[in-house]
Amino acid sequence: MKDNIVAIATPLGFSAIGVIRLSGPDVIDIVKKIFIPKKEKDLKEVLSHTIHYGNIVYKNEIIDEVLVAVYKAPKSYTGEDMVEIFTHGSPIILEEILKILVEEGARIAERGEFTKRAFLNGKVDLLQAESINEIIRAESKIALKRALSKLKGELSRKLRDLKSKVEYLRIYLEASIDFPEDVEEKEKEDWIRNIEEIKKEVSDLLEKAEKGDWIREGYGVILVGRPNVGKSSLFNALMREDRAIVTPIPGTTRDYIEGELYLSSGHLVKIYDTAGLGIPKDILDKMGMERTEKILEKSNLILFVVDGSCEASEEEINLLEKIKSYQNKKLILVVNKIDLPQKVDLSVFPKDIEKIFVSAKERKGIEEIEKVIERHITSQDVEDGIFLNMYHREKLKEVYNLCEEGLNVLKNLPQSLDVLGDIIYDMDRAFGEILGEEVSLDITDKIFENFCVGK
Ligand code: GDP
Ligand code: ZN
Numbered sequence: 001m002k003d004n005i006v007a008i009a010t011p012l013g014f015s016a017i018g019v020i021r022l023s024g025p026d027v028i029d030i031v032k033k034i035f036i037p038k039k040e041k042d043l044k045e046v047l048s049h050t051i052h053y054g055n056i057v058y059k060n061e062i063i064d065e066v067l068v069a070v071y072k073a074p075k076s077y078t079g080e081d082m083v084e085i086f087t088h089g090s091p092i093i094l095e096e097i098l099k100i101l102v103e104e105g106a107r108i109a110e111r112g113e114f115t116k117r118a119f120l121n122g123k124v125d126l127l128q129a130e131s132i133n134e135i136i137r138a139e140s141k142i143a144l145k146r147a148l149s150k151l152k153g154e155l156s157r158k159l160r161d162l163k164s165k166v167e168y169l170r171i172y173l174e175a176s177i178d179f180p181e182d183v184e185e186k187e188k189e190d191w192i193r194n195i196e197e198i199k200k201e202v203s204d205l206l207e208k209a210e211k212g213d214w215i216r217e218g219y220g221v222i223l224v225g226r227p228n229v230g231k232s233s234l235f236n237a238l239m240r241e242d243r244a245i246v247t248p249i250p251g252t253t254r255d256y257i258e259g260e261l262y263l264s265s266g267h268l269v270k271i272y273d274t275a276g277l278g279i280p281k282d283i284l285d286k287m288g289m290e291r292t293e294k295i296l297e298k299s300n301l302i303l304f305v306v307d308g309s310c311e312a313s314e315e316e317i318n319l320l321e322k323i324k325s326y327q328n329k330k331l332i333l334v335v336n337k338i339d340l341p342q343k344v345d346l347s348v349f350p351k352d353i354e355k356i357f358v359s360a361k362e363r364k365g366i367e368e369i370e371k372v373i374e375r376h377i378t379s380q381d382v383e384d385g386i387f388l389n390m391y392h393r394e395k396l397k398e399v400y401n402l403c404e405e406g407l408n409v410l411k412n413l414p415q416s417l418d419v420l421g422d423i424i425y426d427m428d429r430a431f432g433e434i435l436g437e438e439v440s441l442d443i444t445d446k447i448f449e450n451f452c453v454g455k
Contacts, residue, residue: 004030005117006101008094015054015089018324020097022106023078023114028106031083034058034097039421043083048072052226058100064093069240078114079121119436126436127156127392134387141266143216146385155386156435161202163431169194170424191420192410197428199403202396204373209393211385214300216272218260219377223334224323225305226316227275230336233360234305235259235273256291263374272299296323301330301376303369308357309340312348313429320349330376334369336360395434402427409454 004024010017015048022031032043037054046052056063067086076082087093102108110116112133119129131150138144149155169191214220223231226351239259261269274292296302306312324331332354335344339359346355356372357363388396406423 004042004106005113006098006106007109007114008098010089012091012094013089014091018087018089018091018094020085020087021109021114022083022102023076023080023109023117024103024106025073025081026105027081027083030101030106031068031085033104034100035085037068038066043068043070046070048075052090056087056100063100064088074121077123078117079123080105080117086285098164112331113126116316123287124151125153126434127159129436130389131258131387139216139218140262142166142385143268144211145383146215146387150387158201158205159431159434162198163428165194165198165277166424166428166431167375170421171426173421177430188410192407195403195406195410199400199407202400202403205386205388206393206396206400208384208386209388209396211380212387215385218268218271219301219373220270220295220299221301221303222272222274222292222299223303223305224296224300224319224332226294226313227320229305230306230360231305232257232273234303234334234336234358234366235271236368237360237363237366238271256295262368263370263377265374265378267374267377269373269377296326296329299329301332301373302326303332303334305336305351306349307324307337307345308335308342309337309346311343317348320353324350324353332356332372334358338364392434399427399430402430405436 002025004022006020006022006027009019009021019304026044034056035043035052035054036057037052039053041052043052050070052068052070054066054068056066064087069084069086071077071082071084073079073081085097087097098108115129115132118124119126128151131147134147135144135151136145150443166307207391216351223235235257238261255304256275257273259271259273261271265268272295302323304323306316320333323329333349333356335346335355337359339362340358340375354372356365356368358369360366402423406420406427409420409423
């Protein structure tokens, strides 16, 4: 990492100011070549975290009047020397200065390279590095809050805690192998308890990660039901705009339509209007239904819509039964068209399903639906949702599986204590990989620290 990187840090377009950012060992020298401060001074000599006013001058031409901020290693975002140039927010000026800086020896930074350097220089761990991106991309207040907590290292601390528990087990095991004895029943119980505990905490984290998914991407609410019950009309009523096509011909919504809704609590909700589920009439219909099943999978709440002005069909009742048993999604029965004379016999539907009565046409009960969605969201503690990418999730699942393996091994003790060693070792490594740290443990030292040899 001996080279110097540069990038425009603000979005391209016309704005009040633009920021160009540099990081690397020679960035102050590079900027010095083109920056003429108003007050005679040497940028190399100034204090870290100071701002200086002057002109960017290239080939005797003033490019812009700017402010230059200097941050010196190691107390900077990346841990290297850094400079930020605050220009007027013209894309032409920004591009021009960028070009000049490259001519003077800087290289255009890759995506995320500043943060990557911060990670490689030990300023943040892998999870924190990731959270920086999540903060920038947060689409709701709650998502932002969760990303900020990740940056503060709450998740990292939790994982480090777990890792040290595993490390402790590893040390304990090494010592037991060095001083072989029969494993006593008491000891076996301790092992089982310890591994059960790790398994429980890992599965909690995975559950919270699922919550994190919808905090980040929106709480998924899907409208399903047979054609013509009024799903698209309800969708429109919820979105307060005419986005879905509403027609009296069944099967208009062949594909699905997605709409975003912000609840007053600051939660992002994604609402899906889908093709009616039932027996497909043609190939297009069939494709629509397959899509519906995909969305069903990623939704958190299912609104099963029926038409109160008709009797329920056999097919509809079966469909509801099928959906009810689908994974463990929250399900609500929405009885639509209450403005018309009611013919539906609600006793044909399962008794234990929550019901809401609405009229999409007259916009009755729409707020009721919103309240129910809100209640379902807030009944879960969103404060503990966490953001995990696929990589980290896979690693945690790996640990979870290793725990199960370990528990199996323990059932067959005493013969296989060293098999357990491999499992514990793999767990430790997996946590190290999550945090992005090398497993640099001096096991013998640790054994000495934690154990008395006279055991
Ligand atoms: P979808 O196939 O389930 O999406 O149903 P649509 O939203 O396309 O509606 C089908 C028909 O029912 C249309 O003619 C709507 O105008 C009508 N409709 C929808 N909601 C209501 C309602 O609350 N009351 C009445 N009277 N008609 C409705
Ligand atoms: Zn529709």
